[in-house]
Amino acid sequence: MNIRFQLLFTSPNYHLKLNLPLTSKSMFLHRCIHLIKPNVNRIISLSLSHYLTTNHFLNSFSIDSFIHLETLNLIGVSSTNLILLLTRLATLSRFVSLSITCIDNWKNAYVIYQCIFRLPTIKYCKLTFLNHGDRNPIPYAIDKQDQCQTLEYLIIDSWYSLSQINAVLTYTPRLTHLFCRLAWALCSNIADGPAVLLHLTHLTVDFYQLSFNEFEIFLIKMSRQLIFLRLTASWNGTFFSSDRWEQLILNHIPHLRTFDFQYNISPECPIDDDITNFIPTDRFISTFWSNRNWFFKYQYWPDNNDDEPFPIVFYSTHPYRRKHYELIECIDDEDIEINSASHLTIRQQMNTITCSSHFPNITKLTLNANFLDKNGQFIRDINRIISISKLKYLLLDEQELCIDQLIELLTFTSNIHSLTFAQMFFLDFHPLSIEQTDMIHSISMKNKITELNIEHGCTLEHLKFFINLCPRLQHLTIGISESLLESILKFLLSNKDSNLFSLRILNMNKETINEIIRREILLENYSIEHENSAIHLWW
Incomplete structure (x- = not known):
């Protein structure tokens, strides 16, 4: 069987799909030499999930040598590499899917889009910019020669103005699916209006400080063929007008089947009349909404200056397809099973005992505002709404932890791979009792944690504890x-x-780290790079 498998694997007719996570540097170099290099002509899909491996790959290989490549997913591409990469991708006749995460600022995004729209067979493109998008204007497409006639899926995961997005869409007349983020603060003149996309059926938009009037202009000329509309809004109460939504949908989006709407109000939001007068029970409840099975709920935390509750999240419930769900202080009385969510955030002092919603597929849990410190029955409570044994990612934001709470938490979450502390607070870090020491040893034998993030307040004592x-x-x-x-x-x-x-040190000087490593001869074959506000060591 091993010989047959080896013959099959080495056959030139057997195409490869490679997904290379961040490993040790020696292991990655070994894979480059013995896995990628001999199989350049057989690889049809390639994914690199980290800046360091992406950078090394682009410096070692020319992408146009992968003549059968169809799909490329790179996280951590720098501006110095991207233009050359896109230029070479244009020579590949089978290339259809591109997903790029960019790690630095771009002075002229128009050049990037030009290169992407010149890819002859591209159908899917996802662009993620870790920093804010380029604010420079983007020229409109003048004629069909400037347009990309093959692109159907476009995801722009960065904040742009309406005018910039409008300009980009003039290059994509065959688009069927669009995701973008719109920010009023970056908005310039939108008098020219958006491009008309005759084939667009699915639209997902996040917008910030954008008025309903501005969004309405954008949406009306977008496409009458929309069947799916997902919106996430904040900072503008004009979107609470259910009557305006009804007229907009009836007159301009007659084929809409899914309307998924979420409005977020944070404590920093300016309060206008549309928000203060908003009463969830008397809007979005007419037969227009119920006949389409579009229903809504809200969560809130009490206003300290008023006995009345202050709304903070208003959102669609049926059908609910979002992957991230937040529980605040409002208690859900309705028994709902939300299968789509994989990430749950619990904010404030959520009373999970009376929460009847269930999230069977949660793998990532974020806890905010000292939840553990004030709820001694956390494990029992949280296990009623999620399957805690399924958790792989745990994020503790502003939690004041004692050792016993951490022990309890990790005892019941033995499948966690990634553990994150926004800040490090241990109220009784020393001394450890014999019982605590035995429990920690037991946890260390079972836990699967391979990634630890302590974003602020980390000490040598903390590291000694967690390494053990x-x-x-x-x-x-x-x-x-x-x-x-x-x-x-x-x-x-x-x-x-x-x-x-792999070691990332936040807000530290690269030269200082390098000098210590060389003086003390701590590492030999290693890489050290800037990664946003961090210095990343890889060996």
Whole structure:
């Protein structure tokens, strides 16, 4: 069987789809030499999930040598590499799908879009900019020669103005699916109006500080063929007008089947009359909405200055297809099973005991505002609404933890791969009792944590504790004071038995780190790069 499999694997007729996660540097170099290089002509799909591996790959291979490549997914492409990459992709006759995450600022996004729209067979394109998008105007397409006649799916995961998005859409007349983010603060003149997209059926838009009037102009000329509309809005109460929505849908989107709407009000939002006068029970409840099975709910936290509840999230319930769900302080009385959500955030002091909603597929949990500190029955409560054993990612935001709470939490979440602390607070870090020591040892034998992020307040004592607790740790991100840098580097990099090969240090100087490593001879074959506000070590 092994010989048959080997013959099948090495056959030139057998195409390969490669997904290369971040591994140790030596392992990645081995895969480049023995897996990628001999099979360049057989690879039809390639995914690289980290800036360091993407950068090394682009410096080692020319993408136009992958003559059968159809799909490319790169996370962490720099501006120095992207234009050349797109130019070479244009020579590939089978290439149809591109997903790029960019890590630095762009001075002229128009050049990027020009290169993308010249890809001869492109059907799917996803662009993610980790920083804010380019604010420079984008010229409108003048004639058909400037347009991309093959692109059907376009995802622009960055904030742009209406005028910029309008201009981009003049290049994509065959578009059927669009996702974009619109920001009023970046908006310039939209008098020219958006491009008319005759084939668009699915539209997803996040918008910030945008009025209903502006969005209405954008939507009316977009497409009468829309069957799916998903909107996430904030900072403007004009979107609460159910009558305006009814008229807009009846007159301009007659084929709409799914209307998924969420409006978020954060404590920083300016309060206008549309928000203060908003009463959920007397809007969006006419037969227009019920006949289409479009229903809505809201959650709130009480206003400290008023006995009346203050709404904070208003959202569609049926059909509910969002992957991220938030529970605040309002209690859901309706028994709902939400299968689509994979990420649950619990804000404030959520009373999960009386929450009847169930989320069977949650793999990522975020806890905010000292939930654990004030709810001694957390494990029992949370297990009623999610399957806690399925969790793979746990994020603790503004949590004040004691050792016993952490022990309890990790005892029941043994399948977690990634653990994140926004800040590090341990109320009783020392000394550990014999019972606590035994429990920590038991957890260390079972837990699967390979990624740990301590974004602020990390100390050497914290790291000693977690290195002992998480012996399988591979990726570590820390926010530390400069005075602790040398002692922490010596501790982490001198441990030859450790599985660690990736270290991100937030807000630190690259030259200082390099100097310590070389002076103390802590590493030999390593890479060190800027990654947004962090310095990333890889060995």
